[in-house]
Amino acid sequence: MVARDVVAKAARSQLVKTAGAKLLDARPKMIALSGPGGFLGARVLDAVLDAHDYRRAHGLESGEALLLSASPGNLMSRLTKQYGAERLRGVRASRVDYYYQHDVDSWQDQLGSLGMAGCNSVFMNLAGLAGPVSGKANAMMAVNYLAPVAAARACERLGFGHFIQSSTQATKAERAGQVPYSRWKAMADFSLARLEKLPVTVCALGMLYDKDQGVVGQRGDLLNMIDLTLLPLTPIMGDGSAPLQPLEVADAASRLAFLGLTEVADLPASNLPCQEEGAWNRESWSGTDSIWSRESWARIVTQNEKRQYTLRMYDAVGPETMSMLELNKKFAQLNNRKLRAVHVDYRNFERVLNVASLGNLNRQFVSLLRSEQDAEHPVVGNSDAFEKILGPDAKLCALGDLDRVTQRRRFPYSATLGWAMHNYGVIWPGILLGTEILVTYLFGQKYSTDDYWKYTRLSFKAVFLACVVGGGTYFGGESATHLLELVRNTLPPPPPSP
Numbered sequence: 001m002v003a004r005d006v007v008a009k010a011a012r013s014q015l016v017k018t019a020g021a022k023l024l025d026a027r028p029k030m031i032a033l034s035g036p037g038g039f040l041g042a043r044v045l046d047a048v049l050d051a052h053d054y055r056r057a058h059g060l061e062s063g064e065a066l067l068l069s070a071s072p073g074n075l076m077s078r079l080t081k082q083y084g085a086e087r088l089r090g091v092r093a094s095r096v097d098y099y100y101q102h103d104v105d106s107w108q109d110q111l112g113s114l115g116m117a118g119c120n121s122v123f124m125n126l127a128g129l130a131g132p133v134s135g136k137a138n139a140m141m142a143v144n145y146l147a148p149v150a151a152a153r154a155c156e157r158l159g160f161g162h163f164i165q166s167s168t169q170a171t172k173a174e175r176a177g178q179v180p181y182s183r184w185k186a187m188a189d190f191s192l193a194r195l196e197k198l199p200v201t202v203c204a205l206g207m208l209y210d211k212d213q214g215v216v217g218q219r220g221d222l223l224n225m226i227d228l229t230l231l232p233l234t235p236i237m238g239d240g241s242a243p244l245q246p247l248e249v250a251d252a253a254s255r256l257a258f259l260g261l262t263e264v265a266d267l268p269a270s271n272l273p274c275q276e277e278g279a280w281n282r283e284s285w286s287g288t289d290s291i292w293s294r295e296s297w298a299r300i301v302t303q304n305e306k307r308q309y310t311l312r313m314y315d316a317v318g319p320e321t322m323s324m325l326e327l328n329k330k331f332a333q334l335n336n337r338k339l340r341a342v343h344v345d346y347r348n349f350e351r352v353l354n355v356a357s358l359g360n361l362n363r364q365f366v367s368l369l370r371s372e373q374d375a376e377h378p379v380v381g382n383s384d385a386f387e388k389i390l391g392p393d394a395k396l397c398a399l400g401d402l403d404r405v406t407q408r409r410r411f412p413y414s415a416t417l418g419w420a421m422h423n424y425g426v427i428w429p430g431i432l433l434g435t436e437i438l439v440t441y442l443f444g445q446k447y448s449t450d451d452y453w454k455y456t457r458l459s460f461k462a463v464f465l466a467c468v469v470g471g472g473t474y475f476g477g478e479s480a481t482h483l484l485e486l487v488r489n490t491l492p493p494p495p496p497s498p
């Protein structure tokens with residue numbers, strides 16, 4: 001009975017429904033999956049397990065999954081409670097530390113000792129770090145660049161059949177080279193693409209959201225970026241015109257799992273530009289990519305035709321482009337709220353985030369958002385190739401088409417207060433931000449600028465003093481009344497009149 005339920009669930013999954021035949025035709029794969037407990041990685045693992053169940057139901061070998069985690073024991077304990085031991089029989093876990101494991105030999109020996117080598121082995125890198133870590137000065141470089149590059153070179157030595165890199169659209173923003181997160185991701189992408197004996201797929205992911213829980217990115221159980229839309233007044237940085245291409249996380253997970261479970265040669269290839277007399281011809285590039293159309297990338301892509309391996313690059317973005325303001329309006333609507341947008345400057349937001357990240361709203365994201373909002377021609381990806389990876393009938397979910405979420409949210413006031421108390425340095429810039437939002441809403445944006453800040457402070461001081469004086473007068477009068485009543489009660493009653 002349990003086995004039938006598992007198979008029925010697998011058959012209902014998006015991956016199996018859309019690409020079940022291709023999953024059965026592929027050889028069983030050994031997938032090393034980094035970041036298996038993350039927002040995306042957990043859903044990729046779920047899709048892989050669905051594919052394993054589907055193959056077993058048809059009498060085929062399922063393949064294996066090796067989960068790379070900093071805490072493999074806790075991870076497997078949690079997964080066993082979630083899925084059951086039977087469903088995890090093809091799953092193992094091994095300890096890695098992306099902060100410090102940057103030696104190619106150690107990666108090669110670890111993967112090789114676990115039996116991973118040859119064309120049926122796949123490494124799927126979903127680990128990433130979007131913001132700085134306290135006490136680790138080079139954390140983003142270590143996690144986003146040094147560790148995956150070392151792992152990929154080890155995979156090349158072991159003869160792996162595929163390396164899948166989860167990158168980000170942030171690598172293509174105007175300010176990409178100035179922001180550590182996008183800089184290290186872009187450098188990792190370029191390094192991986194130069195490996196001549198290892199098939200590589202780079203997926204530049206857009207902003208991920210969950211259509212059921214109604215959250216964007218990670219830490220949805222604490223403080224999420226869309227929680228700002230649940231406030232009485234929602235701060236919108238700048239004019240809110242920065243373009244975003246939100247991608248539903250289950251859509252991304254199904255396609256990434258498919259990349260790892262099927263044959264590289266059968267995947268749709270990237271569009272290749274033409275060469276005219278050895279020169280790069282920009283007019284022949286079918287996309288509008290500001291990174292992958294540069295000459296350094298173009299040489300790698302065109303050489304791809306002459307090599308024995310294939311390089312694939314996908315704009316892993318959603319099917320619609322919307323502004324930050326439109327995104328906030330949509331999530332407010334999904335939570336049955338009316339958005340009261342207040343356009344504020346980036347300054348005070350950045351002061352808060354310089355102290356501590358606000359969930360998935362961090363300093364890196366704000367900097368990239370500002371650059372795209374100010375860019376003359378913001379970068380927008382083309383999702384057509386990524387959408388059809390599962391097959392010609394596959395469709396990506398459009399955020400604009402959603403009319404409800406399974407779990408409506410309320411603003412986590414207690415979590416926010418706890419975050420502020422834990423990071424007490426955010427309290428003063430937070431007060432400034434709150435003041436800017438209120439002043440802008442009441443009087444207009446110009447009155448919240450530095451030129452008018454002295455008047456704003458004087459106004460608040462005057463209001464505060466008026467409240468103190470008025471409150472003192474009121475409570476003083478009330479206290480005097482009670483005091484007179486007490487005195488009157490202690491005095492002897494007056495003698496009766498004659």
